[in-house]
Amino acid sequence: MLASSSSSTAPDHSRFVDGTAVTTLAFDRSGDLAAYAAAAIAESIQSHNQAGKQTVLGLVTGSTPTGTYRELIRLHREQKLDFSNVKIYLLGEYIGLNPESPQSHLTSIRHYLTDHVNIPAENVLVPDTTVSVDRIESVCNAYEQAIQDDGGLDIVVCGIGRNGHVVFNEPFSIRNSHTRMCTLDPVTRRAAASDFFGEEYVPTHAVTAGLETILNARKILCLALGEHKAGLVREAFEGGITDRVPASFLQEHPNLELLLDQPAAGMLTGIATPWLLGNMSWDEPMIKRAVLWLSEVAGKALLKLDDNDFRVNDLHQLLRHYGPAERLAHRVFRMMMDTIDYHPAGRDDQVCLCFSPHPDDDVISMGGTLIRLVEDGHQTHVAYMTSGNIAVFDHDALRVADLVTEYNRLFNIDLDRSAEVEKQVRRGLDSKQPGQPDCEEIQRIKGLIRWSEARAAAVKAGCQEENLHFLDLPFYRTGTVTKNPVGEDDVQIIYDLLLKVKPHVVFVAGDLADPHGTHRVCAEAIFLALGRLKEKNQPVPEVLLYRGAWQEYALHEIEIAVPLSPDDLELKRKAIFMHESQKDEALFPGSDPREFWQRAEDRNRGTADAYNQCGLPEYYALEAFTRWNGEPI
Incomplete structure (x- = not known):
């Protein structure tokens, strides 16, 4: 039976979604979702506190x-x-x-929640997975029993894995399962690879609460x-x-x-x-989407x-109110023709600024447009x-350290210092355990590699070196995949x-499906900085959003x-080839x-082919953009 939402009211900036088997809310912004989830948890905690009960x-x-946990900290x-x-x-x-x-779930929950609230340390529990394998079953049984002894779980907060798993209940898990050891699916291990600096370092097994427990x-x-979850959401709940x-068991x-x-x-x-x-209200965007x-x-x-x-395709209502077909088709055809623009910044001299979250997003995502901006005579910054x-x-960092040492030897430049740095790099790499962050020297060398590649790539696209800006935002400087939230320093630099x-x-990366999360964080910081311009009565530029390497805008979304x-x-x-450290095999390929x-x-x-299939002009390739609506993400 499909869930009905007609008797409920959706919170601000959200809407109930019909057609799913559960109560489903879609939020305009991820921050609104986090606030709603945190409020539901807070309500349970407060009601239990008032009754003198444990939550x-x-x-x-x-x-x-993580957004939900940050909102709980704020509350x-x-x-x-x-x-x-x-x-x-x-x-x-x-x-x-x-x-x-740093990859353990206990460390993560401490970092994102429990170290920042007044929860007793002994009240944060995790299965002891460091025991010998022959003792894991007893650990799991004891953990399950502890949950039962506490009266069961009041609220579970969970997500959906890339293969449809819930927690570590991988595909073909048993419905009535309880806390147990499981073998991790290759998809799960691949998704966790960035946290461990390589798939080969991801553990092959985990302990998970069972589906019955949840x-x-x-x-x-x-x-x-994110878009990368959209197909799984539909499969699990429709x-x-x-x-x-x-996840469909939910x-x-x-x-x-x-x-x-x-x-x-x-x-x-x-x-x-x-x-x-069924019946619906039609507006211009929905007509475009439907046709x-x-x-x-x-x-x-x-x-x-x-x-x-x-x-025959259930668009009787649209045809009846806005038809005939010829009129509707011409209407949408003109809309799509209007998106085609050889000169995205216009023909008059302009100053254009592309924000690139990672050092290669500019040329990967909008390299052709950068070329066009330069050809059109615009002052183009990245x-x-x-x-x-x-x-x-690691081998790239070692190669560069070795190269610089040999370079200095050839030209008799500070031999002792370069040799010492090379020794520090070798010691750091030899002593680093799988999944551990690099020492400072290695981090700096790896950053230097990305800097040199970014500069070479932008110059190849026609940009001037003096128009390249390396911001090195503080939120990213953790040395690990886990990053800090956007701070005042980040916004001020932008x-x-x-x-x-x-x-x-x-130009801003609007790809919120980025597996690293960096695109989302960078967009948030840029939008905050743009808001500050508006507050201080400074001119606010036009903002165009591009997608990263992971996803493209749907046809009905494309505005340019x-x-x-x-x-x-x-x-x-x-x-793109200038980014040699990312070629052939990237460390985090997704x-x-x-x-x-x-x-x-x-x-x-593919975007050009989609235009062609609609009967629009046939192009060799197209880069797509949307316009920012001025709202935070």
């Missing part, structure tokens, strides 16, 4: 719930939310990992963020219950709330094709659609927001650059499409086996 939470770690600090009678059971942990390891909780908050997708829970940001909700029927669920969808499912160019295509030093292989450059047009010629794409490829240049070209040519 028992089952929590997970990872990037998805504790500003509204005196009392955690003294809260007990937390971590629902998973890696086998054999030291509890103090489903016995009195309330479940299931969170999902499809049937299946052990192939363990449909059985009577008090489950599925909380999504808009990208994660993007493939649900109620978001993607709401006209299939483009019809062109795809009918396999016809826009101007070839007829009335019957609308009728701001590299982070060093990207964690994404360099604000100062905006005042210095005075751009007319700013920049045509690229074969020569443009060839030059873009050469610019789940896509293609190299970054291949992803970029396939995406750009």
